[in-house]
Amino acid sequence: MDRIYADHASTTPISEQALQAMTDCMRQYYGNPSSIHACGREAARALKAAREKIASCIGAEPGEIYFTSGGTEADNQAIRTAAAYGKMTGRRHMIISQTEHHAVLNCIPALEEDGFAVTLLPVDKTGLVSVEELKKAFRPDTCMVAVMSVNNEVGTAAPVAEIGRLCRERGILFFSDSVAAAGHIAVNVKENGVSMLSVSGHKFGGPRGIGALYVSSEIPVANLMYGGSQEKTKRPGTQNVPGAVAMAAALCDSVEKMPENTEKLETLRERLIQGLSDVEGMWLNGSETSRFPGIVNLGFEGVSGEALMLLMDLNGICVSTGAACNTESVEPSHVLLALGLSADAARSCIRVSLSADNTEEEVDAICEAIGTAVERIRG
Numbered sequence: 001m002d003r004i005y006a007d008h009a010s011t012t013p014i015s016e017q018a019l020q021a022m023t024d025c026m027r028q029y030y031g032n033p034s035s036i037h038a039c040g041r042e043a044a045r046a047l048k049a050a051r052e053k054i055a056s057c058i059g060a061e062p063g064e065i066y067f068t069s070g071g072t073e074a075d076n077q078a079i080r081t082a083a084a085y086g087k088m089t090g091r092r093h094m095i096i097s098q099t100e101h102h103a104v105l106n107c108i109p110a111l112e113e114d115g116f117a118v119t120l121l122p123v124d125k126t127g128l129v130s131v132e133e134l135k136k137a138f139r140p141d142t143c144m145v146a147v148m149s150v151n152n153e154v155g156t157a158a159p160v161a162e163i164g165r166l167c168r169e170r171g172i173l174f175f176s177d178s179v180a181a182a183g184h185i186a187v188n189v190k191e192n193g194v195s196m197l198s199v200s201g202h203k204f205g206g207p208r209g210i211g212a213l214y215v216s217s218e219i220p221v222a223n224l225m226y227g228g229s230q231e232k233t234k235r236p237g238t239q240n241v242p243g244a245v246a247m248a249a250a251l252c253d254s255v256e257k258m259p260e261n262t263e264k265l266e267t268l269r270e271r272l273i274q275g276l277s278d279v280e281g282m283w284l285n286g287s288e289t290s291r292f293p294g295i296v297n298l299g300f301e302g303v304s305g306e307a308l309m310l311l312m313d314l315n316g317i318c319v320s321t322g323a324a325c326n327t328e329s330v331e332p333s334h335v336l337l338a339l340g341l342s343a344d345a346a347r348s349c350i351r352v353s354l355s356a357d358n359t360e361e362e363v364d365a366i367c368e369a370i371g372t373a374v375e376r377i378r379g
């Protein structure tokens, strides 16, 4: 039986466009983009074009894009940039949503060591941050609010435009981790008042090990590393030109196909949920109204999510129990706990994350496998 891949929120297969762009770039533009000679200039041109593409896909200026090694690095650099801004302006309070990726949440101990106070912003049972709660959390010394655009475990999409407006009114930085959003839902930093934003190539058909950080030109970027003059000295080290070129190709392609892909994903999502309606004790995590349809988080009463995932794997179906980065941990998902699930309920969930390349037949096979596995585990 052919394998079925339904774990696109962990990582995506590389798109044909990105693969082609990457291999072409590796063959033709092998120079160091910082070299003055013709080979270097060619590589620099390719990098410039990639930067312009990324910028145009998120409504930024090319000069506001910094290439990084991925989403985690971009998230860390955004947090460090906010910390430097806070020190500069004498404000040492940050507001960070409870359901952020660990690339953001695990920065908190270091921030606290640095003298920052952090308020964790709660979410409702659908994973949405409340704007009212946010208003209550603001302090005169708040320097940054971090709320991700789309949650990678449950697919809930945050009210970014509203949060951006509230932050802008108060002169507070707004950082939105858009790693799970970019290429999947519309992302526009200027329209939404976003000061900093992160993306990662491998979540939308690009390669791993390449990401980008957008920082509004009004804000001085803080370094994580020191070295050469690449990325305006803010992210030194020879740039990953093929990675950047491939990421740009993948992002442009995803943005272009977004309307048709969204429609297809809505159909597949409906089919998946319909196909599981007979399974007793099944529930959906996340929001029905504000969401990216490609991420479907499902709970099954009295069933271990891990056992379910493993049984599906035996059937050649790849899904996950949550974020792939946390497979080593026995802790239930911090996201599901933040939604108000008990630890037991949180351990009874799986995430099916679809792409527009998945077919209706595959969704039917997923439903069948889930039904059989749930029965087996309960029986």
Ligand SMILES: *Cc1c(COP(=O)(O)O)cnc(C)c1O
Pocket (backbone or CB within 6 Å): 009, 010, 069, 070, 071, 072, 073, 075, 101, 103, 148, 150, 151, 152, 177, 178, 179, 180, 200, 201, 203, 209, 211
């Ligand atoms: C995957 C992911 C990251 C980390 O990105 P990497 O490129 O794997 O380091 C950060 N935030 C979110 C929301 C993600 O889904």
